Amino acid sequence: MYQVPRGTSDILPTEQLYWRFIEQKVVHVCQLYGYERIDTPVFEDTGLFTRGVGEGTDIVEKEMYTFEDRGGNKLTLLPEGTAPVCRAYLEHGLHNLPQPVKLYYFVSAFRYERPQAGRYRQHHQFGCEAIGESDPALDAEVIDMAWHFFQSLGLNRLTLLINSIGCKQCRPKYLAILKDYYGKYAQNLCADCKVRLERNPLRLLDCKQPSCQQVADAAPRNIDYLCPSCDEHFKRLQKYLDLLGFPFQINPRLVRGLDYYTRTVFEIQPEEEGSQSTIVGGGRYDDLIEELGGKPTPAVGFATGIERIVRNLKREGIAVPLLPKPHVFLAFVGDEAGAEAMKLAAKLRRAGIGVIEAMGSRSLKAQLRQADALGARYTLIVGEQELKSHSVILRDMTTAQQKTVSLHQIENELRDQITSRE
Numbered sequence: 001m002y003q004v005p006r007g008t009s010d011i012l013p014t015e016q017l018y019w020r021f022i023e024q025k026v027v028h029v030c031q032l033y034g035y036e037r038i039d040t041p042v043f044e045d046t047g048l049f050t051r052g053v054g055e056g057t058d059i060v061e062k063e064m065y066t067f068e069d070r071g072g073n074k075l076t077l078l079p080e081g082t083a084p085v086c087r088a089y090l091e092h093g094l095h096n097l098p099q100p101v102k103l104y105y106f107v108s109a110f111r112y113e114r115p116q117a118g119r120y121r122q123h124h125q126f127g128c129e130a131i132g133e134s135d136p137a138l139d140a141e142v143i144d145m146a147w148h149f150f151q152s153l154g155l156n157r158l159t160l161l162i163n164s165i166g167c168k169q170c171r172p173k174y175l176a177i178l179k180d181y182y183g184k185y186a187q188n189l190c191a192d193c194k195v196r197l198e199r200n201p202l203r204l205l206d207c208k209q210p211s212c213q214q215v216a217d218a219a220p221r222n223i224d225y226l227c228p229s230c231d232e233h234f235k236r237l238q239k240y241l242d243l244l245g246f247p248f249q250i251n252p253r254l255v256r257g258l259d260y261y262t263r264t265v266f267e268i269q270p271e272e273e274g275s276q277s278t279i280v281g282g283g284r285y286d287d288l289i290e291e292l293g294g295k296p297t298p299a300v301g302f303a304t305g306i307e308r309i310v311r312n313l314k315r316e317g318i319a320v321p322l323l324p325k326p327h328v329f330l331a332f333v334g335d336e337a338g339a340e341a342m343k344l345a346a347k348l349r350r351a352g353i354g355v356i357e358a359m360g361s362r363s364l365k366a367q368l369r370q371a372d373a374l375g376a377r378y379t380l381i382v383g384e385q386e387l388k389s390h391s392v393i394l395r396d397m398t399t400a401q402q403k404t405v406s407l408h409q410i411e412n413e414l415r416d417q418i419t420s421r422e
Helices: 013-033 046-052 058-063 082-091 136-153 171-183 191-199 201-206 210-217 228-244 306-315 335-350 364-373 384-389 410-420
Strands: 043-045 066-068 074-077 101-110 122-131 158-164 248-250 262-270 280-284 299-305 328-332 355-357 378-382 391-396 402-406
Touching: 013 101, 013 122, 013 136, 013 306, 043 046, 043 082, 046 058, 046 074, 046 082, 082 101, 082 122, 082 299, 122 136, 122 306, 136 158, 136 228, 136 262, 136 280, 136 299, 158 228, 171 191, 171 201, 191 201, 201 210, 228 248, 228 262, 299 306, 328 335, 328 364, 335 355, 335 378, 335 384, 335 410, 364 378, 378 384, 378 410, 384 391, 384 402, 391 410, 402 410
Parallel strands: 158 248, 328 355, 328 378
Antiparallel strands: 043 074, 066 074, 101 122, 122 299, 158 262, 262 280, 280 299, 378 391, 391 402
16 A cells, blocks of 8 residues: 655644744735745756755755656755745846845745654745845844744744854855864764865854764854854844844854855744754855846745644644534435425535535535534435425524524525624
């Protein structure tokens, strides 16, 4: 028997109320901050990610789903959402719009990694990007937006971590110092970090292996080697976060896993679980647009995994609204009544009244049990007598009281009943 591929999951109807709840909050918060929706293809030219995300990253080297299509084009399923948005920004001339351009998106992201709690090979992200402005006030606004979003969901026990990883002017000096420090411990590093030491030394600070973490804890801090411009940017960000009342922590080991980040990087984590369950990560990427062929364009954004949000909502016991269901179940007795019931169901639906119609040839008793199991407020019953009198029985499933209503009055009667109970 076939099963879902490892690292993927089915989102069943019983789970959909969490997803719809999150999506509604996303739309509302994005409107408050002036973000507009963008949708990009589920696959892109592989070069977009090798060039934008970085060839030395785990994503590019180990995790991407890459294939060649029948035209010989090398394509990759989206491993993340920022690079495609930047590609669209360039391709469609969005630099001609008032800056910053503020965009948000939902994407399915694909990464071949070891499945674990909150981490899937196909997962779903909500992200936002603000492109075209270098003011650290925009960094603070993006962080505020992420925080506001989680608060709107009822998630409040969170920790904000920030850092600055500098820019292409000051980072080379820091990387040289970092490599020199790590060179003393090269023999004790894990296999991945031995490669990172040569190809991507900044990622050494993000290793989760216990032996490497001890080395990272005592490593030189990048915030001590920032150029004057980056240092001023980071100080202003902290000032703005203080003004907004954020209890942030500076984490010198926070670097994120993508090469395009510059200056500000941040994460929001549940207080109980720490870095393995980060629910949002982001930062500034002032060089990415230029790396993809455009003019130098500052930008900042974040992404959050929907599956991890759902997991935290459940863990916190946060009740989410039930999805609306049809109020009415339509039962019938006999084939002729079934045909009339079909007509009535179609009429009520077109009038905006949700109806679940009985099917098959089950007894009326069985149909009423089905209506009760579905949680219907009312059941309409059409039988031989109702056909003759052009009427229908309206049964209140809560009180079991019922009455006969003419067909031409049933729509208004249902509206009145439903409205009085809302």
